Amino acid sequence: MAKKGEKYSPDPSIHMSKMNVVIPFSPDVPCDSSGQRMWWAFLASSMVTFFGGLFIILLWRTLKYLWTVCCHCNAKKKDVHRITTGDGIKRTDKEDAAASEVGWMTSVKDWAGVMISAQTLTGRVLVVLVFVLSIGALVIYFIDSSDPIESCQNFYKDFTLQIDMAFNVFFLLYFGLRFIAANDKLWFWLEVNSVVDFFTVPPVFVSVYLNRSWLGLRFLRALRLIQFSEILQFLNILKTSNSIKLVNLCSIFISTWLTAAGFIHLVENSGDPWENFQNSQTLSYWECVYLLMVTMSTVGYGDVYAKTTLGRLFMVFFILGGLAMFARYVPEIAALILNRKKYGGSYNSTRGRKHIVVCGHITLESVSNFLKDFLHKDRDDVNVEIVFLHNISPNLELEALFKRHFTQVEFYQGSVLNPHDLARVKIESADACLILANKYCADPDAEDASNIMRVISIKNYHPKIRIITQMLQYHNKAHLLNIPSWNWKEGDDAICLAELKLGFIAQSCLAQGLSTMLANLFSMRSFIKIEEDTWQKYYLEGVANEMYTEYLSSAFVGLSFPVICELCYVKLKLLLIAIEHKSDQRESSTLINPGNHVKMQEGTLGFFIASDAKEVKRALFYCKACHDDITDPKRIKKCGCKKSKTPAYKRMRLACCFDRRRSKWERSCMPVIVRCNLDSPHRDIPLSALSVNDCSATLRASKNSYNGYIKSIEEDQQTALSPKKKQRNGGMRNSPNSSPKITRHDPLLIPGSEQIETMDENIKKYDSTGMFHWCPSKDIEKVILTRSEAAMTVLSGHVVVCIFGDVKSALIGLRNFVMPLRASNFHYHELKHIVFVGSLEYLKREWETLHNFPKLSILPGTPLSRADLRAVNINLCDMCVILSANQNNIDDASLQDKECILASLNIKSMQFDDSIGVLQANSQGFTPPGMDRSSPENSPVHGLVRQTSVTTGANIPIITELAPLAKQGKKVPVISFSQDKSSGTSIQMITELVNDSNVQFLDQDDDDDPDTELYLTQPFACGTAFAVSVLDSLMSATYFNDNILTLIRTLVTGGATPELEGLLAEENALRGGYSTPQTLANRDRCRVAQLALYDGPFADLGDGGCYGDLFCKALKTYNMLCFGIYRLRDAHLNTQSQCTKRYVITNPPYAFELVPSDLIFCLMQFDHNAGQSRTSLSHSSHSSHSSSKKSSSVHSIQTTNRANRVKSRDSRDKQKKDMVYR
Known part of the structure; x- marks a missing residue:
């Protein structure tokens, strides 16, 4: 372009002055020849x-x-005209028709x-x-x-x-x-x-x-x-709010930036019009982009700047808005990008490695407790990756915990209620989903509702996923049954903390210390070795034991449970306590210490107590041909023998206890084809025709053969014992339970008259399932006692429940505490009376679920009142339980258990008059409310009568001085099983704690460090304290083996089943039912008891005997399965000590030495004869050495000669050497 006033030059490129603008063109392009813009x-x-x-x-x-x-004005005139002419109707119809047509x-x-x-x-x-x-x-x-x-x-x-x-x-x-x-x-x-x-x-x-x-x-x-985010949403690329927000911020920022750069590029390369475009400068578009960025960020290096007036004016206004946008958008974009990169990704599964999803209450405490148990070294190689999903990012401590376990743990931020987040953690390919609950929340029902919604969301996304969830309240478990895809048979489980916590405490009322033992069994604890001879040494040796499951070797097929149990204990150094048995209908059920009548089947799953998962493999690898002569159980490895199927004739012989050497009349119960094939062992017979149950039915069909079968069992049991052991068992010949054939009854075989005699229709009634004692519903007014009425009724051998709660407190579900104490495998006279001491307003709310249980009383008051405690004779109770329903929202964790701690210290500081001991020594007592067996209408006080109770060895307080041993010069402590309790420190008590560290305040004479773990403290080891935190281990234990939860629930709930839970979900109350042979058969199940060694047929083993000898003798003679010891704390000192505290020893070794003061944890068979006679295996008559009351949780066995217990150590050692396992 030529300057103004110059002539046009045909040269295509003319060099002008610096401020001139060049417009390039070609001569063949028809452009303005004057060069005008x-x-x-x-x-x-x-x-x-x-x-x-x-x-x-x-x-x-x-x-x-x-x-x-x-038109509006004309319409008014037309309306007036229509009214006056009278033809408005037709015109209106035409207009409506026209309006209805769409143009x-x-x-x-x-x-x-x-x-x-x-x-x-x-x-x-x-x-x-x-x-x-x-x-x-x-x-x-x-x-x-x-x-x-x-x-x-x-x-x-x-x-x-x-x-x-x-x-x-x-x-x-x-x-x-x-x-x-x-x-x-x-x-x-x-x-x-x-x-x-x-x-x-x-x-x-x-x-x-x-x-x-x-x-x-x-x-x-x-x-x-700016519309970029909308387009991505149309394409379903953006789905989350964070991603949409991030794209919106980026698109707005970038579009504004590029648009402003384009305007600067235009005005700076053109110049100001009023300056005749002479002040322009050459800037590329990307230099303008750079200029706008340094301007927005207020850096302004000065290397590039605007020269035109329009450019500078634009920059003045742009820097105001640009700076605000930069300061707002850039940090937010950075936060979204950084946050998304950290916890917003997706899980990439590793081939050949399973993963689980953990959600719910994710905190440092809950995660650390879960990982400590889940990744414990005692488990087999845990090839499982743990994916945590939570909607709140972890704090620094939790983040550090995740980094320490980065090889097996990943964290993602999100919610299980969001299907997109479930897809991110690959919930459809997860092995299970675990939901943790907040045990310390102020509103348990709201917490359960949150977890139920999590279950619904997960099941809605993937119905086949296995879910294990924690629940706080028992009544909320019913809501899970409403979820269509919830199926406990497929592995779905709800661990109700209130149910198990109260069940553990209730079992401690029957056998104190059992709560500690069971809690240690399903928790993974490392072995801690102590050289000093202290009580901690023996306690920690038992703590190292856990509960495992393993399939039994085919070498055990056809043997009875006691025989296998003894073989596992003696030969394999394993404690077998239960099996998974399949019935005729092929339904699996867990049988605890089933007895002689159950024969082992192929592929039976056993429940073992052992210190390592590798040890339990011995039960699977055991082969009689290869390992029969091995004495070291560590040498039992998988052998090369082919696991061929056992021939049918051998299975028949093992299952029915037949032998080819027996006479023909002993084999008359067998089918003809079977008898023929006994002489030709190579001929196969179908297994279905020779099942164990068919054999049993055939045996019952022939009376002569049945009698011969019983006789053969008796002979086998007698030959299994050495002659010296027979001599030891001589004192049991007159016991009604001495014969193995009547230690376990089949109610279907009991004659009809005997069945009627075992059931008193007026008093002894059971619920519709036959699992619990039941009575017609009672109004709460009939069980309320005033302080004076309680004092008039001398309570003894009862359970006192001190509970803190008010009308606003959340219900803890006292039914879960009462049900184990009202299990039907107790006879009616064996039931302990329960007295609740607490707020009447709170107990009225709980009474709706308690009114169908017998032998309950309520004393309105407070557990902190000594007058109320004395009125219920707390010094004569078998157990005092301290519970709290108050959810304290207190920042200081030490104050969360203030009521329970104050009540515990208050009881321990009480002093009592010793005059009641004389009354007990004379075997006199009074029946507490509801324990009378007469008509309630004839009772003077709320249906109660004061009646002299028949006092047995189960409720006589005994102080044994062991005079025979003292005369021989042996140092023995003065053993007090249950003193007259002149001091509150001698009262058996268990206290529930919320915070584990508060256990240090319960015992003033212990030296526990405040930072000591709960299971290492003295109150927990002694069974006097229980915290709900110990149940956290059940989550990982249930994941690895869902049968463990079934076993624990069977042990602690007294017989609660999924069917019963469904019934309670329908009616929220137990329903009474008529006694039938089927419901009575449900009573025939084991229960936990404590066996005393100070007297009875085991007294000879109590003084320095071996625990293994006791185990074998109790199992062979009474079908009692021993699994632990409750020992005095100072028993190892061999000094006269007045300390009555005991601690738990789980599964002692065979050679463990016993002392006379030991109490043995055992699984006792149901005694049918105890309902007719008060003197039985579980209840002995009044001992001549009794001077006060003994706890009813301790069971002694009648003996003939107490002097037999004094034997020399040399003779006993000789017997051990001579003993040969058969």
């Missing part, structure tokens, strides 16, 4: 389009308004609206296409920005101009659709996208007409990037 033409086309259309819209609205006003304009408008709203596939394609073409037009602008602002272009030869023209034609058509579909044309004309079209589409057509190209305002296409 035509930017105004391009800008004018956009302005005319915008303002012209705006003027037309405003003019149309004005005319429409005037027409509407005029073509309306149809076109609706069609256009559907096309641009992305409601259909065509609409979505159109919207995405417009966005893509807009980005394409922006890319063409980036390419053309390297050229001068204005240049001559030939449309037919410029490829980019042709493409840009095609894009803008499409934008023009799309603009028409948007215009037609718009309801408000004025607002549509002023939209951002419309303004972009006004300043980008018309200049392209002007370019074709003038053969010129002007960059102009084509940079406005960058504003289309």
Whole structure:
């Protein structure tokens, strides 16, 4: 372009002064020969389009308004005319018909609206296409920005101009659709996208007409990037709120940045119009982008800056908005990106490695307790990855814990209520999902509701996933049964903390210390070796034992449970306590110490107590041919013998105890084909025809053969004992339970008259399942005692429950405490009376679930009142339980258990009069409320009568001085099993704690460190304290073996089953039922008891005998399975000590030495004869050495000669050497 006043030069490139603008052109391009700039033409086309259309819209609205006003006035006149002429009805109908017809304009408008709203596939394609073409037009602008602002272009030869023209034609058509579909044309004309079209589409057509190209305002296409998030949502790429927010922030920031850079590029390369464009400078578009970034960030290096007045004026206003946008958007974008990278990803499963998802209450305490047990070294190689999912990011401590276990633990932020988050953690391929509960929440029902919703969400996403969830309240378990895909048979389990906690405490009322033993069994503890001869040494040796399951070897098939149990204990150094037995209907059930009548089947699962999972493998690898002569159990490895199926004739012989050497009449119960095949062992017989149950049915069908079968069992049991052991058992010959054939009864075989005699219809009733004692519902007023009435009724051998709660407290479910104490495997006279001491308002709320249980009384008051405690004779109770229903929202954790600690210390500091001991020594007692066997209507005080109870050895307090041993010069301690309790420290007590560290306040004479773990403290080891935190281990134990939870629940709940839970979910109360042979058969199950060694047939083993000898003798003679010792704390000192505290020893070794004061934990068979005679295996007569009351949880056995217990150690050692296991 030539200067003004100079002549045109045909040279295509003319060098001008610095401030002149060069417009390159070719001679063959018809361009302006004078070199005049035509930017105004391009800008004018956009302005005319915008303002012209705006003027037309405003003019149309004005005319429409005037027409509407005029028509409104004419309509009023016509209405008046219609009324006067009377023909208004017909005209109105015509107008309504015309209004009902939809015009073509309306149809076109609706069609256009559907096309641009992305409601259909065509609409979505159109919207995405417009966005893509807009980005394409922006890319063409980036390419053309390297050229001068204005240049001559030939449309037919410029490829980019042709493409840009095609894009803008499409934008023009799309603009028409948007215009037609718009309801408000004025607002549509002023939209951002419309303004972009006004300043980008018309200049392209002007370019074709003038053969010129002007960059102009084509940079406005960058504003289309604002719709980027909408496009991604249409394509289902963005689904989460964080991702949508991140894309929105980025698109707004980038589009504003690029648009502002385009304006600076235009004005700086063009110059100011009023300066005749002489102050321009050459800046590339990307230099302008850099300038805008350093301007927004307020850095401003000064290397690039605006020279034009328009550019500087724009920068003044832009820096205000740009700085605010930069300070707001950039940190938020950074936070979203960093947070997403840390915990917002997805889990990538490893091939050959399972993973579980853990959610719910994720805190440092809950996670550390879970990982400590789940990843314990005593388990087999745990090839499971743990994925935690929580909606709150972990704190620094929890994050450090995850990093320490980074090889097996991953954390993702999200919620199980969100299906997208469930997909991120691959819940569909997870092995299980574990849901943790907040045990310390203020509202347990709300916490359970949250976990139930988590279960619903997970099951809705993947119905087949196995879920193990913690529940706080027992009554909330019923809601899980409403979930269609919830199936406990497929592995779904709900661990109810209240049910198990109260069940553990209830079992401690029957055998104190059992709660500690069971808690240690399902918790993974490392072995801690102590050299000093202290009580901690023996306690920690037992703590190292855990509960495992393993399938039994085929070598055990056909043997009875006691025989296998003895073989495992003596030979394999394993303690077998239960098996999973399949009935005739092939239904599996867990049988605890089932007795002689159950024969082992192929593939039977056994429950073992051992210190390591590898030790339990011995039960699977045991082979009689290879391992029969091995004495070291560590040498029992998998042998090379082929596990061939046992021939049918051998299974028949093992299952039915037949031998080919027996006479024909002894085999008469067998089918003919079986008897023939006994002489031809190579001939196979189908297994279905020779099952154990068929053998049993065949045996019962023949009376003679049945008698011979019983006789053979007796002979086998007698030959299994050495002659010296027979001599030891001589004192048991007159016991009604001495014969193994009547230690375990089948109620279906009891004659009908005997069944009727075992059931008193007026008193002894059971629920519909036959698992619990039941009585008609009673009003709470009938069981309430005043303080004076309680004092008049001398309570003895009862259970006192001190409970803190008020009308606002959450219910803890006392039914779970009462049910184990009302199990039907106790006879009615063996039931301990339960007295609740606490707020009447709270107990009224609990009474709805308690009114069907017998022998309950309530003393309204407070456990902190000594007068109330003395009224219920707390010094004569078998157990005092301290519970709290108050949920204390206190920041100081030490104050959470203040009521329970104060009540415990209050009881221990009480002193009692010793006069009641004389009464007990005379074997006199009074029946507490509900224990009388007469008519309640004849009772003077709320249906009660004061009646002399028949006192047995189970409820006589005994102080044994062991005079025979003292005469021989042996040092023996003075053993007090249950003193007269002149001091509150001698009262057997168990206290529930919320915070583990508060256990240090229960015993003032212990030296426990405040940081000591709960299981290492003296109160927990002695069974006088229990915290719900010990139940956390059940989550991982249940995952690895769901049978463990079944066994624990069977032991502690007294017989609760899934069927019973379904019944309680329907009625929320036990329903009474008639006694039938089937319901009576449910009574025939084991229960936990404590066996005393100070007297009875085991007295000879009590003084220095071996625990293994006791184990074998109790198992062979009485089918009692021993599994632990409850020993005096100072028994190992061999000094006269008055300390009555005891501690738990789990599964002692065979050679463990016994002392006379030991109490033995055992699984005792149900005694049918005890219901007819008070003197039985579990209850002995009054000992001549008794001087006070003995706890009813301790069971002694009648003996004939106490002097037999004194034997020399040498003779006993000789007997051990002579003993040969058979």
